[in-house]
Amino acid sequence: MTNAMTTTSAIQTAGKAKSKLSPRRKVYEVGMRTLLYLSAGATCLLLLFLIGYIFVEGMPNLTWEFLTTEESVLNDTVGILPAIQNTVYVVVVTLLFALPLGVGAAIYLTEYATNRKLVTAIEFATETLAGIPSILYALVGMLVFCQMMKLGTTLLAGSLTLVIMTLPTIIRTTQESLKTVPQGYREGALGLGAGKWHMIRTIVLPDSIDGIVTGCILSIGRIVGESAVLMFTAGMSTGLQDFFSKGGLTHSSGATLTVALYGYAKENARFDLAFSVALVLLVITLVINLAAKLAGKRLKK
Incomplete structure (x- = not known):
């Protein structure tokens, strides 16, 4: 009252x-x-x-044949199934490496690190890396993963390059989300006898899951929309890949939807097909973002 x-x-x-x-x-x-x-x-x-x-x-050009076939001059077919397959592969592999590394680094910097000068230097480095043009990542990925590590022009090399490119975004968004959790929550959990990691796992992470999901969505958008990095490191092959054959994961080279869109619009001047690829890319991005949102809600519960 x-x-x-x-x-x-x-x-x-x-x-x-x-x-x-x-x-x-x-x-x-x-x-x-x-x-x-x-x-x-x-x-x-x-x-x-x-x-x-x-x-x-x-x-108008989005047909079932366009979605389920590959491009072939002999069969006179134009399809983007290999590009869809390569896009899903690159997104999954990149997030598989980038999310644990990025979230783990953010947790360490926010919850465990005691040297504030070192933390400040790392934060400055991540902010600088987040603003570097993607073409520079493409050159570094080509030199390091394709040549020095002898992975060649493969989807794995492209995914590892995208891991480096998306790490700063995940680290910074997760850090800012962790900082929004009230300090009283941490003190209350520790006062009740919880250990440091138990407190982070049960109190801090559930309260900051929205920021982690936001970082994941931003990273997915950058992964799906990237073309320069993948043209230099993953190649532009338009054939179907067998990822489960011997050496399939490390020897597959292919174009993602963004690279295919570039090829149709710039190389072949087929803007009608380029818009169809753009529509598929838009739908895939929307589905992945909704899946990330739903996963974040379930994790929060």
Whole structure:
């Protein structure tokens, strides 16, 4: 009852203060609110325009044969099944390496590291790495993974290069999410006798899972949309790969959907097929993001 009365009085006080505003202040508030609404509306309209334009241009050529066959001059077929397969492979392998490393590094920097100068230096390094152009990662991946480690131009080399490229994003987003957990939660858990790792696993991580999922979604968007890195390290093959044959995982070379889109638009000038590939890429990204959101909710529970 007391809380309800306090809330009511606070609302009444705010209303009186608002009514006492000068005409100039009222005009300023209305103007700023209008700008905010216009900005939000413009953002939503731009997103709807992009999705609608890709859908209208890409839907006419999106057939079952296009989705389930590979490109072949002999059979006179044009398909993107190998590109879909390669895209899923690259996303899974990259996240398989990047998520544990990124989340683990963020936990160490936030919860365990005591040398603040070292932590500051690492944070500065990760922020710098996050802003480096992808073409530089492509050159480093080609020299290190393709030549020095003798992996050749393979999907595995491309995935490992993308691991390095997405690690800074995962580390920084996870760190910021961990820092939002109130310190009282940690102190309460430790005061009740919980160990350090038990406290992190049962208190800190569940409360910061939203930020971890956000980092995962941002990383997926960068992985799926990357072309320069994969053209240098994964190749542009359009044939189906047998990942489960002898040496299949380390000797497979292929183009992802983004690289295939580049090939259709730039090399072949087939913009109709490029828009169809863009539509498939949009749907796959949406499905992966929704799956990440659902996984985050389940992990939080």
